[in-house]
Amino acid sequence: MKLNRYTSVAHATQGLRQRGFKDEFKLEGPHQMKNLNTGDMYSPGDMTIVEYHRFEGMSNPSDMSIVFAVEAEDGRKGTIISTYGAYANMKLVEFMDKVKIKESATA
Numbered sequence: 001m002k003l004n005r006y007t008s009v010a011h012a013t014q015g016l017r018q019r020g021f022k023d024e025f026k027l028e029g030p031h032q033m034k035n036l037n038t039g040d041m042y043s044p045g046d047m048t049i050v051e052y053h054r055f056e057g058m059s060n061p062s063d064m065s066i067v068f069a070v071e072a073e074d075g076r077k078g079t080i081i082s083t084y085g086a087y088a089n090m091k092l093v094e095f096m097d098k099v100k101i102k103e104s105a106t107a
Contacts, residue, residue: 012067023078044098
């Protein structure tokens with residue numbers, strides 16, 4: 001998995017967008033992810049996590065987030081932003097746990 005260093009969620013989403021991850025995804029119900037740009041729906045098996053970036057809130061626990069760079073089976077690429085810890089959306093966590101992670105070419 002390719003790793004990049006970003007300083008914030010905004011920096012990560014901007015950098016990923018520049019690298020082709022232009023779509024935004026949002027959980028719709030417990031088993032479907034919606035592409036907000038196209039309206040297409042995906043199940044966990046239709047998506048792959050290409051990379052992810054975790055951010056820890058230094059002074060505010062609600063700032064704890066993960067930015068996932070994902071690619072859908074149809075070639076659409078975009079991001080999913082999730083909080084973790086006490087503020088985590090457990091339905092989103094359960095969905096993302098079922099999404100396969102792309103293996104690194106250097107592994």
